[in-house]
Structures are given as structure tokens and as C-alpha cells.
Amino acid sequence: MRRLKGEDNSFLAWESAVQPQHTMKAVVLDPSQMSEPLTFDRVKTAVRGWVDHIEPMRWQLLSPRVGFGRPWWISRPQIDIRYHLQRTTAPAPGGDEELAATIGEIFEVALDRDRPAWQLWFVEGLSDGRVALVLKIHHAVADGTASLRLLETLYSRDPQTPLPQPRSTPLPDERRPAPWIWWPLVLRHQIAALARFPSIVARTVAVTGVIRRRQKDGKPGYAEAFAAPAMPFNEPFSASRGFAYRRCDVREIRRVSKAFGVTVNDVFLTICGGALRDYLAENGKLSGESMTAVVPVSMRPDEAEAEWGNKVARWNVDLATHIADPVDRLAAVASATRTAREVQAERDAWLQHDWMEYWPLFWLYSRVLPILGAKMKRRPMFSLIASNMRGPQHTLYWGGAPIEQLISSGPIVFPMGLNFTGWSYRDEMAICVLTCGDQVPDPYGIADRMPRVLAELAARADSADGRLDAPDRQAVSG
Template identity: 35%
Template sequence: MERLSGLDASFLYLESPEQLMHVCAVLVLDTSTLSEGYDFVSLRDKIATRVAGLPMFNRKLRRVPLGLDHPVWVTDKHFDIERHVHRLAVPAPGGEKELTEVVGHLAGLPLDRSRPLWEMWVLEGLADGHIVMLLKAHHATVDGVSGANLIAHLCSLAPEAEPVEPVPAEEVPERTPSYRELAARGAAATAARPFSLVKMIAPTARIAAGAFARARRGEAMAAPLLAPRTSFNGNITGHRSIALAEFDLDDVRAVKNAVPGATVNDVVLTVTGGALRRYLNDRDELPEASLMAVVPVSVHGESRHERGTNKISTMFTRLGTDIEDPVDRLAQLSVTNSNAKEHHRAIPADTLQDWAKFAAPRTFALGVRMVSGMRLAEGGPVIHNLIVSNVPGPPVPLYFLGARIEGLYPLGPIFHGAGLNVTVMSLSGRMYVGIIGCRESVPRPGALAESFPKELEELKTAVLG
């Protein structure tokens, strides 16, 4: 038995039929590297062997009576691989349009909370002969780093090699806590909560004072609640639209190396800002002020907490959508991102995790229902416009159970008020962009995806000539 951390549990409490809190990865697989050829049943059996005994694949939720404390993970004694690995044929002619429509539909389906919170869909019938593996996992059980590790458990550096991260030999705990034990633990945690809250007040006050001082010096990260409104900043539905893009990592590095002080992330954010500028301009809704993004930041190497899967913090940054020239945009982002990073470093890594442990399921659920039912995201200040995440991956080719990965596109969650998520992941010299939005407010995400390579080429030409 393992109790969820407050941050992990928060993703459960935030979930609703419209606001789904799972993350996805679209893996394009070349099955020609499989020594025995592709067969769905064989692939499913291999997955079953790899995940056996691995807690993140075999644990499910158990609620604490009366919601006195966060839920706990317990072993699923009735685990059945056939309830987690499925197959589906992409409609003819099996192109990218048909693929993204199927992925969008599957991404809009909630995970079954009575089972371990993950599933895989093998998509067949693609025109190019590849298959696609769609991996879904709830954010309560993975973040960016642990999600990459989850994929690594199923991948290797050569078709017949062992996985990059070998499956540990540990046994999954079999004991399931009793109702009385969970209630007692929950009551004790509830009684201790006010004392923990008091301890948080002074450190938080110091953080706020430091942020105010930085803002007066013009060295703070962008402030929330000041983002301009766009068509994807309102209430969302449970429908999802998907688009995929890719570009060369060497081009990003060439631009970065030619601009003193710039980083790979600066270039990625500059290209993202330019792509969004094109997208909104074509729709005649480009705001005068720059869009603001939330950028998740991993604190796995800095956190003092051993328990919990999600070890992240967040950074607010402007994307320079108000700047037409890509070189000027990169220069501006280089400075503002540097300030934002310094500001972020001044905030203890565990601040978000420390406050999240006070998350109450009823309070969160009521808040989500109010935002949705009263359509609060449709008016008032916009906290931020979208989420942009950049996850570094391995610089070498990977093989998913023997099939070479030809593309790895991550897809994050979207929220009421911010119905667009852009996540970038690198793999073997390429950068793969996964775009997911609310279908009603982002009906044509392909137009945004097409702008990414165009923006990078324009920036590269402007910088390198």
C-alpha cells in the first residue's frame, strides 16, 4: 500500500468528463525490425511479460473512507492484460488525417478507475505499413520524467536487446488495507493537517516578498491572470483534436549556437510562439499582447520528497506572439526566460508539492463543477493561454519491443480556460511535437502543426543566412 502524494491526488480531483487528466504518447513503429514479424497477440504477450511485477503498471486506486485522506495505491489482484492492451484499425486510406481523428477520439475517453490507470491502443491499417501505439496513463501515476521512464521499460537500444530500464525484481505488495485501517490513517492525517498548514505560512510569505521585489526590478517571471483572451481560452468539452509535427534537432542547435545566451528551450519556445502567431493571424484573432504559457519544470533531482510520482513545478513565460521578427522574438525570449529561470530557482523545489498535500477532493470537485457549470472560464481574467512542455529524450534510436520507433509524439492534458497543449520531445536527432486541443475551440490543429517547421526554417535563415 502506498498513499498518493497531494500533487498526484490533485490530478484525480481535477478530473471531470470534460477535463481529462491523462497524458498520452503516440509511438509510430516500424515493424520490419521485428525478427518474427508483427502479430498483435505476440506483442500483447510481450507487454504482459515486461509489465509483470512493475508497480506502476499493476497498481490501482483505493479511496479512503469519507475522503478523509488522499487515496492509496493497492495491487490489482485481478490484473488482466486484455483490459489494457487493445487493437483498432484506422479507417481507409490510413493517412495522417484518419490517424489523428482516431487518436483524438481515444484521447477523449476517460480511463477506468477500477483498474490500473493506463492502457495501450495498437492502431493498424496505416497506408505506410507502420503501426501506431497510443499509450495513455493518468497524470496521477506519471509526469514528464516518469512517463518517459515508463516508455523506457518497454524499449531497448537494439531490436533484440534488453529494455533501457530493466524491470526491477521487487515484488508488488499484496496486502490490501482494511476499511478500518484506511479510516484511522485518514483521521490521523486530517488531524495533523492544520499544524502542517501553519508551517507553510512563513516560507510562502518569504517567496511572495521575493517575487514582489523581483517584479519591481523587472526580473520576475510573467505574472498569471494577465494573458490575452483567445478562442481556446474558455470552457472545454470532452472532445479532442490532435495534430503532429516534427523537425530536425540539429537545426534547433544551430540556431542556439549562433545566438549568444540562447538555449534549446528558448528556440523551441520562439518557434512555438511564431507558429501560434501564424495560426491566430490566419484566424483574424491575433491579440496585441503576447500569449502566456505555463511551462512545467521537473524537480526530480531537487525534491526532498521520496514519495509521489509527480515532482514538478511550473514557470510562466510569454511566447512573443506580439513580435513579428523571429530573431527579435528569440532575443526577447532569451532575456525573459533567463529572468523566469532565476525567479523559479529562488522558489523551493517542493513548494507546489508541499501546498498540494492540502488538496481536498470535495473542494476540488466543487471548484471544477463551478467552473464548468457556470462557465467561469468564458469571462474574467485569463490565467494563461496554454501549456508548452519540452521533454528531452534519448539521442539514439529506440526499439519498442523490437519495433523501431519512427516517431514519438507526447500529448498532455488541457484545462478549462486553457484548451490547448503543445508538448515537444526529442528522440534520435528529431523533435516531435504533439498538439492537443478542445475540438470545439481548436477545430483545425493541423494548421498550427504545419507552422512549426516553417517557423524554424524562417528563424534559421534569419540567423544563419
């Protein structure tokens, strides 16, 4: 058994029928290069091989019968393949937009907590005989860095690697512990949490002092909560999901990054903010106030340290959507992320994680926030979620079939009913837009603008005025 960390458990607390908290990892394959046809039966066998050889593919939630404490992961390799492997066909002609519509439908339904926390969809009908594998996996299992580890375990760099095969001897299901084992285990963790509580409070007081000192010294802080005006995507949402994505040239993103001395993440956020600005302007919703974003960033000291679960901090960043000029907007975003980095360095970076260990407080917070948000129609806590991940830079294969596209998206969390997720793969970054389908019926209204914003920045990078008014901006690769 493996006990969930507080941050992992937060995604269970946030989850509801209209707010499923799984992530999505999709790959597009060219099966014509496989030695044998990729039949559905072969996919079934390969999925059973995944389950036998990849630990989190066997994890099922086990909640304490005593009614308090965090749940555990328990190994249940004897899966119901009819649930975990689904089959569907994308609409004709099977391009990116048709695949996106299919992914949006797949995204809508929450995973069954009484089974291991994932589901794979085999999508046929794509153009030129391509197929897609769409993996839904609960966010409690893996953050972005752990998901990268998972992808590089599911797939291979070597085109000669065969499809995975199940073990000759089936693995047994792990049993629920007996009450005389379970009760002391839960009680021990609760006593340890109570013992740590005074130090958590003391650290919170210290962080408050840091924030006040920054304010006294006139230094900027994180983007303020409840500062951005409400937009349609900040309203309470239904289970309907709209999904879109566009592929951007990573080489152009890096060129803009280098030309202006900013990070790849700065360019990504500016692309998202610029596309959103243009969309809102066209629909008569653009405000003179800026949208704000919650930006997850890895807290792992070494990117190679990719244990399962979640280890992220959350920056609150102003997207400068009130600024028309793209380069001025990039400068403002770069300044905001630099401030976020400084604030994180000065504060107790793990304090938020440690508070999440107190599950009753977080459970209460996750239930109260929607009530407060529904009453605060004019000011959501933050506008949206935006994250990007540096994915594999080399070609991956599945049983000899090269992976041509990698598409990833995280969930939406009220009141942030808009999620931008960018994952790079080789020389492309697929930037995804996830929304509530009832609030933003056509997410391509936003997604189609992202390549245009990048083109604007790239053109300015070539011109004489393509410099940010930020001489102290360190050029780093984000």
C-alpha cells in the first residue's frame, strides 16, 4: 500500500460530477510501420502488459473505513479490460479538429474510483490510417514530471521494442488490511499530523512577515486574488467539455525566447494571454483589467526525481491581457514570472504542501470555495490555469509505430473554467485549450489565435525594436 500525500488528495477533494480531476495524455501513431497490423486484440494484450509492468497502472483507491484520514493506493492488477480499454472512431475527415472533438467527449466522464485510476481510449478513423491512444489518468497519480516518466515508460525510444506482454503468472490483488492493522496505522498518522501542527502555524506566521516586508519595501508580489473581472468561463460549469489544440513550432518559441532574453514559459504564457485577449476582443468581452493565471511549476529538486504523485508550487501570474502590443505584453509577463520566482525563493516553498496534509481543512476549503465563487460573480479568485512541460525531444515508438503527436491537458477547477496546457515533443509544442462546453462552445476560437500570436512575436524578434525594456532580465531556458 502507498498513502496519498496531501497534494495528491487535493485532486480527490476538488473532484465532483461536473469537475473530474483526471489529466489526458494522447499520442497519434502511424501503425503502417509496424511489422504486424495493429488490431484491437493486440492493443488489449499490450494494455495487460502495461498493467503487469507499470506500478501506477495497478493502483486503486482504498479509503479508511473509519471515516477520517487520507486514502491509500492499493495494487489491483486484475483489471476489467472492458472498462479500462475503450474503442471509438473520430468523425471524418479525421484531422486535428476531429481528434480534439473526440478527446473533449472522452474528458467529460470521471474515472471510477472503485477501479484503478485510468482508462485508455483507442481512437480510429484518423487521416492517413493514423490511430490515437488517449490515456485518462487521475491527477492524484501524477503531476507533469511524473507523467513524463509515465509516457517514457509506456513508449520506447527504440523502434525495435515490441509491444508489452503480460506476465506468464498473473499478479495477485492486494487485500485490504485487517481492522487491527488499519486502525493503528490511521491513528499513528493523525497523531503525527497533530504534533506537526504548531510548527505549521509558526511557519505560516513567518511567511506572513515575509509578505509584509516585501510590501513595506515596495516590492511586487504574486498577482492578487479576486483582481481580475469575471468572464463567461468563470461561471459555475457543467460536465460538458470543449477541447481544442494547435501545434506551434518549438524552434520559433525558443528563437523568441532567446531574442528577448526571456524564458520559454514567458513566451508560452504570452501566447496564451494574447490568444485570449484577441478572442475576448472579438466577442466584445475585453476588459481594461488583466486576466490572471495559476501557473503550476515543478518543485522537484532534480527533474530526474520523478516519483509518482504531485510536487508542484503554484505561481499567481498577471497575463497582461490589457496590453495591446505583443512585445510590451511579453515584457509584462516576464516581469510577473520573475517576481513569482523571487517570491517563491523568499517564502517557505513547502508550506502550502504541508497545509494540504491536514485533509479536513482542505476538504472544507474545496467545498466552501465554490459557494463563495458562485456569490462573487464579478471577481473570480483567478481567471484560468496555464502550464507547460518540456516533453520528449526524441521520437518515441510503440511496437515500431512512430509517435507523431503528443497532446496533453490538465483539468479545469472552478472558478477557473479555462485551462491552457502546452507539452513539447520533438520540434512541436501542442498547446491545448480545455473549457466547459456550455461556456465556450468553440474553444478553437481561442486556439486558432495562438499560432498568430507566436508569428507576431517572431516577426518582432527579427526587427530593430525587438528588445524588452528589461536589461536585468536573465536569459534562461524555461
